[in-house]
């Protein structure tokens with residue numbers, strides 16, 4: 001388990017001989033909800049052999065902690081969500097399935113999107129932090145400056161640990177590693193000096209349809225794994241659109257329509273853009289990619305090549321410039 005102090009420890013423990021040659025490369029990917037940040041960041045990190053941090057999942061853990069403590073905004077309960085998060089142990093693990101090639105890219109250009117597992121005090125909360133209830137709550141929790149300060153320290157510690165792992169050369173030496181982190185303020189606040197900043201965007205309707213589609217696929221997977229589920233557990237194809245499994249072990253919840261997903265994304269974007277602390281902004285030195293009409297592979301290849309160029313490596317793909 002990672003401790004929140006490991007970023008500090010890594011720097012403090014590095015012998016002087018390692019300080020100059022080692023230079024981690026940071027890719028910051030920001031953008032509105034469901035613009036493709038997390039899937040793209042995971043694929044780019046895998047291809048470059050870098051660590052990956054999904055910063056949204058840390059805020060989602062904060063929202064889950066607040067919910068479980070009955071300390072949601074407006075409940076009247078005086079809450080110290082920052083304290084709850086500060087005392088918690090949060091770990092984000094990238095998982096490869098057996099048919100995935102090893103990190104570092106392939107000659108075929110095949111895009112690999114590893115799974116990510118989020119552990120909160122050792123509990124796998126990967127599904128519990130992606131419920132409609134957390135979606136509604138998370139932006140309010142993330143607008144609290146004390147929560148943001150605490151999450152910032154966790155982000156930096158996780159990134160330090162991920163860079164160290166990605167830079168571990170075969171044989172136990174150290175090679176320049178890197179980290180890809182996605183969120184809302186990575187290029188502006190968390191890593192303002194990131195070597196590559198991407199702002200990923202897509203039309204509101206494209207984003208809502210993609211998220212609906214994603215939920216539909218997850219529901220089908222869950223159904224395939226649990227064929228004996230009761231009829232009330234729901235199924236796709238009705239007038240109401242897809243339905244969902246709830247958090248692990250809970251009763252399946254109703255999936256919303258595309259329109260209501262679009263509304264939820266719009267409300268969350270509004271809150272993220274208009275909050276006082278670290279609002280969602282395009283960093284002045286970010287490369288803006290609108291992927292409304294772009295394939296997933298192309299956006300991954302383009303970002304990998306931008307990173308390679310800035311690392312002094314030759315481009316790998318033939319895709320035209322963006």
Ligand SMILES: Nc1ncnc2c1ncn2[C@@H]1O[C@H](COP(=O)(O)OP(=O)(O)O)[C@@H](O)[C@H]1O
Nearest residue numbers: 033034035036037038039210214291294295296
């Ligand atoms: N260029 C693209 N074309 C079509 N679908 C995409 C594209 N980029 C991402 N997606 C899909 O959109 C959905 C939302 O992406 P995700 O990475 O979860 O977004 P975010 O992290 O910004 O919320 C996923 O199902 C992802 O596979």
Ligand SMILES: Nc1ccn([C@@H]2O[C@H](COP(=O)(O)OP(=O)(O)O)[C@@H](O)[C@H]2O)c(=O)n1
Nearest residue numbers: 033034055056057059138139142183184185
């Ligand atoms: N760096 C970040 C990342 C997420 N967040 C907050 O966390 C929420 C969830 O982020 P997410 O990346 O999981 O959301 P999706 O885009 O995946 O829906 C966002 O709507 C923001 O309110 C933030 O404020 N700053």
